[in-house]
Amino acid sequence: xxxxxxxxxxxxxxxxxxxxxxxxxxxxxxxxxxxxxxxxxxxxxxxxxxxxxxxxxxxxxxxxxxxxxxxxxxxxxxxxxxxxxxxxxxxxxxxxxxxxxxxxxxxxxxxxxxxxxxxxxxxxxxxxxxxxxxxxxxxxxxxxxxxxxxxxxxxxxxxxxxxxxxxxxxxxxxxxxxxxxxxxxxxxxxxxxxxxxxxxxxxxxxxxxxxxxxxxxxxxxxxxxxxxxxxxxxxxxxxxxxxxxxxxxxxxxxxxxxxxxxxxxxxxxxxxxxxxxxxxxxxxxxxxxxxxxxxxxxxxxxxxxxxxxxxxxxxxxxxxxxxxxxxxxxxxxxxxxxxxxxxxxxxxxxxxxxxxxxxxxxxxxxxxxxxxxxxxxxxxxxxxxxxxxxxxxxxxxxxxxxxxxxxxxxxxxxxxxxxxxxxxxxxxxxxxxxxxxxxxxxxxxx
Amino acid sequence: xxxxxxxxxxxxxxxxxxxxxxxxxxxxxxxxxxxxxxxxxxxxxxxxxxxxxxxxxxxxxxxxxxxxxxxxxxxxxxxxxxxxxxxxxxxxxxxxxxxxxxx
Numbered sequence: 015x016x017x018x019x020x021x022x023x024x025x026x027x028x029x030x031x032x033x034x035x036x037x038x039x040x041x042x043x044x045x046x047x048x049x050x051x052x053x054x055x056x057x058x059x060x061x062x063x064x065x066x067x068x069x070x071x072x073x074x075x076x077x078x079x080x081x082x083x084x085x086x087x088x089x090x091x092x093x094x095x096x097x098x099x100x101x102x103x104x105x106x107x108x109x110x111x112x113x114x115x116x117x118x119x120x121x122x123x124x125x126x127x128x129x130x131x132x133x134x135x136x137x138x139x140x141x142x143x144x145x146x147x148x149x150x151x152x153x154x155x156x157x158x159x160x161x162x163x164x165x166x167x168x169x170x171x172x173x174x175x176x177x178x179x180x181x182x183x184x185x186x187x188x189x190x191x192x193x194x195x196x197x198x199x200x201x202x203x204x205x206x207x208x209x210x211x212x213x214x215x216x217x218x219x220x221x222x223x224x225x226x227x228x229x230x231x232x233x234x235x236x237x238x239x240x241x242x243x244x245x246x247x248x249x250x251x252x253x254x255x256x257x258x259x260x261x262x263x264x265x266x267x268x269x270x271x272x273x274x275x276x277x278x279x280x281x282x283x284x285x286x287x288x289x290x291x292x293x294x295x296x297x298x299x300x301x302x303x304x305x306x307x308x309x310x311x312x313x314x315x316x317x318x319x320x321x322x323x324x325x326x327x328x329x330x331x332x333x334x335x336x337x338x339x340x341x342x343x344x345x346x347x348x349x350x351x352x353x354x355x356x357x358x359x360x361x362x363x364x365x366x367x368x369x370x371x372x373x374x375x376x377x378x379x380x381x382x383x384x385x386x387x388x389x390x391x392x393x394x395x396x397x398x399x400x401x402x403x404x405x406x407x408x409x410x411x412x413x414x415x416x417x418x419x420x421x422x423x424x425x426x427x428x429x430x431x432x433x434x435x436x437x438x439x440x441x442x443x444x445x446x447x448x449x450x451x452x453x454x455x456x457x458x459x460x
Numbered sequence: 461x462x463x464x465x466x467x468x469x470x471x472x473x474x475x476x477x478x479x480x481x482x483x484x485x486x487x488x489x490x491x492x493x494x495x496x497x498x499x500x501x502x503x504x505x506x507x508x509x510x511x512x513x514x515x516x517x518x519x520x521x522x523x524x525x526x527x528x529x530x531x532x533x534x535x536x537x538x539x540x541x542x543x544x545x546x547x548x549x550x551x552x553x554x555x556x557x558x559x560x561x562x563x
Binding site: 125126127128129178181182183185189190197198199201202205254255258261262265269417419420421422 | 521522523524525526527528530531532534537540541543544547548551552555556559
């Protein structure tokens with residue numbers, strides 16, 4: 015039953031969330047940067063878990079939204095009554111918080127780029143305010159206008175800018191020689207590691223589906239609104255930028271991994287990138303290279319369909335399994351939580367993560383290659399027998415001797431900024447929920 | 461032979477005494493004088509202090525945020541940012557022209 019991928023994804027999100035929250039509550043010597051990083055990772059996991067939860071609820075079904083959005087380009091066929099507007103607005107709000115939280119973490123990990131806490135606060139409040147306006151624009155009264163242009167000016171732009179920033183950090187890191195000789199370089203290297211993982215988390219699932227960019231595939235033939243002029247041009251440019259930024263990091267990481275191999279002799283990243291490319295080529299040549307409707311595939315998978323199973327193995331596993339595991343890695347590797355507080359729990363968390371990922375992969379491979387799912391039990395037994403989970407946890411730990419300054423900010427202290435951002439995000443979600451109710455039930459803003 | 465040996469012994473003794481004296485002077489200098497004013501120090505005091513301020517200025521306050529400009533645009537690898545921009549231009553330029561040709 016390959017459709018269990020959403021269930022396993024949901025469970026992993028919740029387990030990793032509870033694990034990080036438990037350790038986050040412990041008092042230790044973490045810096046404000048690490049504590050804020052932990053909070054932002056929790057926001058991401060809340061959003062991701064809710065996304066999976068939505069897939070269990072038919073009336074909040076994402077594929078319906080996808081279809082409606084596709085048909086409603088230009089606003090002509092917008093049918094709001096056919097979906098749960100309130101639930102969808104809230105889910106969008108969660109995604110926006112997750113993106114903002116991840117961006118905020120990229121800007122402070124391991125060193126804040128912004129020195130003044132007040133500037134940071136203005137940026138967060140400004141973006142949350144724009145998100146609220148965007149919710150009104152995409153769901154409220156403007157949709158009734160005849161010349162309404164459907165697009166997300168902020169929701170499409172912000173993650174694209176975030177990915178562009180992280181891609182640059184990754185490029186900076188991958189192209190640097192081995193061994194950080196100065197304090198600054200050591201921070202740059204760590205920022206690069208965070209960025210590489212972040213880029214894979216946000217874009218990795220798309221890399222299997224967009225090989226067409228090299229052969230003038232579907233990426234160029236989507237019927238946009240460019241020719242209609244006016245706001246359609248803005249919408250089209252933003253959408254092109256968003257689509258381009260899904261693929262651009264793959265190009266940069268491909269070049270960077272070759273330089274990294276030459277400079278540091280590590281083929282790990284290169285191997286991962288090569289796997290993405292190889293599977294993307296297979297998807298493009300055999301299945302036409304289209305992005306799968308993952309919402310449909312993950313729920314109503316036809317196990318006899320090799321193509322649907324392939325989508326699950328690539329796009330699906332990167333979306334449902336890899337993301338919570340990457341967040342777990344980031345939280346432990348960058349000291350956002352200290353696993354020393356609960357070694358047994360940490361071991362259990364690693365085993366559960368491995369078991370979940372392994373069972374899903376063998377489950378998907380079963381109809382494709384005839385690999386029996388029972389093998390996952392044997393693999394798990396082998397892992398436990400050799401205590402590989404301990405080695406994984408040890409490898410994820412922060413490097414010895416890494417410097418973690420308690421960075422001093424102007425305008426406010428780091429803990430104050432951390433608290434402010436959390437309160438702002440929580441308040442934003444509450445307002446979004448209220449706004450979803452008002453719009454969804456036609457009380458106001460419609 | 462014995463005369464020669466005694467002369468050599470005397471020379472050795474003199475040399476050892478000289479070395480001991482030099483060692484004593486050196487150790488006194490080590491204890492009383494900063495390293496930068498030591499004889500033989502290749503870098504003058506002022507230059508070295510300036511360098512320390514430039515390269516490790518933040519070390520004096522280890523919690524002060526380092527320069528964002530150097531952090532994002534490392535001075536010893538000035539090609540990193542331009543090469544990234546070049547990749548952005550090539551990628552989106554290719555994307556743009558191909559996309560426009562399909563309209």
